[in-house]
Amino acid sequence: MKKLWRFRGGVKLAGFKQLADASYINSLPIPARLILPLRQHIGDSTEPLVAIGDKVYKGQLLASSSAFISAPVHASSSGVVINIDKYPVPHQSGLAELCVVIETDGADTWHPDILPEPHPEQLSADECRKRIRQAGIVGLGGAVFPSAAKLKPTRAIDTLIVNGVECEPYITCDDALMQARPEAILRGILQLRRLLQPVDCLIAVEDNKPEAIKALQDALDKLTVAGINGVNSIQVVPIPTVFPAGGEKQLIKVLTGKEVPQHGLPYEVGIVCLNVGTTAAVYDAIYDGRPLVSRVMTVTGAQVQQPANFEVLLGTPVEHILAAAGGVRSADHQLIMGGPMMGVTLPHSQLPIVKATNCLLVSDAPQSSAALPCIRCGACASACPMQLLPQQLYWHARGKAFDKLAHYHLADCIECGCCAVVCPAKIPLVHYFRFAKTEKQEHEIKARFADQSRVRTQAREARLERVKREQEARKAARKAARQQKQASTDEATPVIPPQVSNG
Amino acid sequence: MPTSPTNPLSSSPFIPSSASVAKVMRTVIYALIPGITLYIWLFGWGVLVNILIACTSALFFEWGMLLIRARPVKVFLFDGSAVITAILLVLAIPPLAPWWLPVVGCFFAIVVAKHLYGGLGYNTFNPAMAAYAVLLISFPRELSVWDAPLAQVDHSLSFIETLRYSFFHSLPTSLQFDALTSATVLDHMRTQIGLGKSLAEISRSPVFGYLGGAGYEWVNLGFLLGGLWLIYKKIISWHIPLAMLVALAAISALCYVIDAQTFANPLLHILGGASILGAFFIATDPVTASTTPRGRIIYGAGIGLLTFAIRAWGGYPDGVAFAVLLMGLTVPILDHYTAPKVFGARAGYGKS
Numbered sequence: 044m045k046k047l048w049r050f051r052g053g054v055k056l057a058g059f060k061q062l063a064d065a066s067y068i069n070s071l072p073i074p075a076r077l078i079l080p081l082r083q084h085i086g087d088s089t090e091p092l093v094a095i096g097d098k099v100y101k102g103q104l105l106a107s108s109s110a111f112i113s114a115p116v117h118a119s120s121s122g123v124v125i126n127i128d129k130y131p132v133p134h135q136s137g138l139a140e141l142c143v144v145i146e147t148d149g150a151d152t153w154h155p156d157i158l159p160e161p162h163p164e165q166l167s168a169d170e171c172r173k174r175i176r177q178a179g180i181v182g183l184g185g186a187v188f189p190s191a192a193k194l195k196p197t198r199a200i201d202t203l204i205v206n207g208v209e210c211e212p213y214i215t216c217d218d219a220l221m222q223a224r225p226e227a228i229l230r231g232i233l234q235l236r237r238l239l240q241p242v243d244c245l246i247a248v249e250d251n252k253p254e255a256i257k258a259l260q261d262a263l264d265k266l267t268v269a270g271i272n273g274v275n276s277i278q279v280v281p282i283p284t285v286f287p288a289g290g291e292k293q294l295i296k297v298l299t300g301k302e303v304p305q306h307g308l309p310y311e312v313g314i315v316c317l318n319v320g321t322t323a324a325v326y327d328a329i330y331d332g333r334p335l336v337s338r339v340m341t342v343t344g345a346q347v348q349q350p351a352n353f354e355v356l357l358g359t360p361v362e363h364i365l366a367a368a369g370g371v372r373s374a375d376h377q378l379i380m381g382g383p384m385m386g387v388t389l390p391h392s393q394l395p396i397v398k399a400t401n402c403l404l405v406s407d408a409p410q411s412s413a414a415l416p417c418i419r420c421g422a423c424a425s426a427c428p429m430q431l432l433p434q435q436l437y438w439h440a441r442g443k444a445f446d447k448l449a450h451y452h453l454a455d456c457i458e459c460g461c462c463a464v465v466c467p468a469k470i471p472l473v474h475y476f477r478f479a480k481t482e483k484q485e486h487e488i489k490a491r492f493a494d495q496s497r498v499r500t501q502a503r504e505a506r507l508e509r510v511k512r513e514q515e516a517r518k519a520a521r522k523a524a525r526q527q528k529q530a531s532t533d534e535a536t537p538v539i540p541p542q543v544s545n546g
Numbered sequence: 547m548p549t550s551p552t553n554p555l556s557s558s559p560f561i562p563s564s565a566s567v568a569k570v571m572r573t574v575i576y577a578l579i580p581g582i583t584l585y586i587w588l589f590g591w592g593v594l595v596n597i598l599i600a601c602t603s604a605l606f607f608e609w610g611m612l613l614i615r616a617r618p619v620k621v622f623l624f625d626g627s628a629v630i631t632a633i634l635l636v637l638a639i640p641p642l643a644p645w646w647l648p649v650v651g652c653f654f655a656i657v658v659a660k661h662l663y664g665g666l667g668y669n670t671f672n673p674a675m676a677a678y679a680v681l682l683i684s685f686p687r688e689l690s691v692w693d694a695p696l697a698q699v700d701h702s703l704s705f706i707e708t709l710r711y712s713f714f715h716s717l718p719t720s721l722q723f724d725a726l727t728s729a730t731v732l733d734h735m736r737t738q739i740g741l742g743k744s745l746a747e748i749s750r751s752p753v754f755g756y757l758g759g760a761g762y763e764w765v766n767l768g769f770l771l772g773g774l775w776l777i778y779k780k781i782i783s784w785h786i787p788l789a790m791l792v793a794l795a796a797i798s799a800l801c802y803v804i805d806a807q808t809f810a811n812p813l814l815h816i817l818g819g820a821s822i823l824g825a826f827f828i829a830t831d832p833v834t835a836s837t838t839p840r841g842r843i844i845y846g847a848g849i850g851l852l853t854f855a856i857r858a859w860g861g862y863p864d865g866v867a868f869a870v871l872l873m874g875l876t877v878p879i880l881d882h883y884t885a886p887k888v889f890g891a892r893a894g895y896g897k898s
Contacts, residue, residue, distance in 0.1 A: 050889075056561065212561070292889060305890040379560060388556040406560060413621055415567050416667030420832040421783070422565065429889040434837060435881065452888045460559030467565035468667070474557040 065218035077358030078395035086112030100154035119336035178328035183320030208289030211382025221255035225262035231322035346376035423462035440479035571626025581768035592641025600648035604632035607656035634674035694728035695761030731759030773826025789846030824866035841884035
């Protein structure tokens with residue numbers, strides 16, 4: 044057994060994982076229309092490479108960017124580009140993004156250039172990185188950070204952590220993937236191992252997913268028997284079920300005892316962390332040459348008729364998936380993308396599924412309950428996995444005391460929701476923190492603007508002052524010159540020496 | 547906060563909190579039951595009568611203040627906080643007391659110490675302790691006469707007799723008030739030491755029990771039981787009670803070792819007076835206590851040390867209430883300077 048550590052805080056949550064059975068993955072009919080946002084990742088947006096009216100194949104590149112932190116977007120089925128315009132996308136900000144809209148032809152024809160790689164093991168490391176980047180692979184756990192940007196760290200990597208924790212209640216898509224494609228995950232890891240050269244590769248799975256653990260272990264044993272190079276560095280590690288054990292920093296702590304420095308990144312402690320879905324996507328990209336055009340996602344919640352996991356083409360409208368899951372039970376529901384702890388609400392069901400969409404949670408409409416005053420019980424502080432003091436942050440968020448918010452490290456809040464679910468006064472703490480973060484940004488922008496204005500005003504005043512002084516100096520000089528001239532003309536008149544005072 | 551841009555209902559987390567203030571308060575009340583039961587068992591109905599009077603008046607004052615302050619009565623009246631304040635105040639005053647003593651105490655606790663400071667969550671001082679301090683200073687005579695254990699008196703008052711005493715100040719004929727009362731162990735010790743007697747002589751008095759004050763030692767063990775249960779239920783953290791009791795035990799042990807004739811032994815300090823009740827139920831009042839782990843340890847230890855100082859050298863037999871009030875003043879600064887290190891702040895791994 045591997046030695047495990049603990050992170051402070053966290054909460055034990057009811058799982059509701061039995062709703063969406065992880066033992067199978069449903070497929071969906073191809074939707075008539077796919078809406079593909081050009082930015083489905085953290086980082087720079089991409090530029091469209093197709094025009095309206097173009098016929099596209101499945102897997103064809105639609106948009107890319109030369110920025111390091113970015114990920115290209117591919118057509119997720121064959122058809123015709125019918126529009127390129129701004130559409131609402133599922134995101135916290137609620138802003139619209141530029142999207143390519145494809146009317147599918149139903150044939151789902153792959154681009155002819157997309158072929159399986161005959162010798163994946165012989166590809167150079169740089170070639171592998173290039174292919175992972177070109178495949179548009181991003182972190183599929185929900186953070187959607189472009190994976191290729193993680194694969195050339197500037198220091199030696201000791202441990203590659205593959206995150207199959209899935210600590211949010213309700214969500215079972217990683218569980219389903221681990222049960223359905225354990226070998227793809229392992230072969231993806233072996234490819235990543237060649238790029239990162241870690242000593243250990245650890246696949247972390249919460250101990251509430253025994254089937255996934257067994258599937259991975261069986262696949263691992265099979266590869267070991269087959270004598271595949273590097274397999275013995277891979278280990279499947281069951282970890283205790285505590286939310287948010289799947290948070291990157293928390294998981295690293297649990298598996299290695301190391302804390303990623305504040306404001307730092309995992310590679311600084313010799314670790315790279317990727318989601319199981321991401322490693323399976325790496326397998327698809329290297330072995331089959333296929334870019335990221337679909338993902339496994341969970342459709343679940345009390346308000347959906349037939350909760351299940353689906354293999355979904357990116358860009359599929361939410362309503363298409365809801366229909367496949369038997370529809371919603373009543374109009375009195377709430378649509379959430381992601382889990383109940385950290386998900387975002389969707390305003391309507393015409394939004395597309397994006398790379399970040401691991402779950403569609405259709406829950407009962409929320410009941411409003413009046414928050415009581417904070418009684419300072421400190422339950423939030425005990426639950427905070429970042430060891431913050433949520434009750435202090437709350438006071439200062441209400442007072443918009445930005446210096447105090449900085450003192451109490453608002454920026455370190457990962458918005459996991461632990462504080463809010465343990466609060467006896469039922470204060471929507473995370474809501475306040477999110478709000479304070481945006482307010483703080485605005486405040487800083489204003490403060491910077493005010494600073495610049497002040498500098499400009501001071502410069503202007505200095506300039507005016509200087510001009511005035513120069514004018515006066517010129518005037519004085521002219522006067523002196525005039526006096527001198529006069530003095531030279533009145534030479535006969537005795538000059539009275541000026542009185543010199545010693546005072 | 548009217549400034550929020552969006553509806554909190556559309557903001558994660560979407561799992562409603564299963565905890566509630568009323569549940570927290572109810573658990574605290576349950577935790578007081580063993581101690582109170584023993585109290586009634588060993589000392590008679592006085593405590594119960596006082597609790598009934600105090601709870602009624604506290605709820606009445608709470609209701610009135612909520613009305614005056616235009617706060618939602620339904621939400622706040624039954625959150626349990628007023629009831630806890632009332633019970634803690636009753637446990638701080640003698641069981642045989644005139645009815646107006648708990649009423650005046652509750653008035654000060656609820657109206658002045660709680661609502662004039664902003665109500666639940668905003669009070670700077672522990673309302674029960676602030677009210678107790680006011681009663682102690684205003685009515686020293688009423689507050690110094692404590693019941694003797696039933697085992698040591700000839701006649702125990704029935705419930706009705708206790709009510710009659712409380713409201714009409716009348717006792718059954720042929721029964722003297724003095725026959726029902728005795729000094730508390732800390733009070734007795736303090737006056738006798740003041741008379742120049744040694745502890746060896748003093749401790750022969752019947753006010754001493756096996757572990758602390760006669761009778762009260764068991765009541766305190768009842769509170770200890772409830773307090774430990776509160777820690778187990780994660781309603782309170784261990785920091786404040788442990789720090790307070792360890793500090794009190796440590797300093798009293800030190801003084802006891804130096805001079806066993808003037809200073810009581812640590813066990814008496816722990817199980818006599820209000821130490822246990824204070825450590826688990828009063829000092830842990832969330833609103834007025836420190837909220838950080840290190841802050842709570844300092845806060846608890848401060849209360850322990852001040853309690854001892856007041857008992858040993860101050861003007862009052864017990865010092866828990868004043869210690870809690872004094873340490874309450876330090877809370878903002880404690881919280882500020884004892885904020886825990888944020889995750890990753892002490893990571894000893896440099897960038898390479």
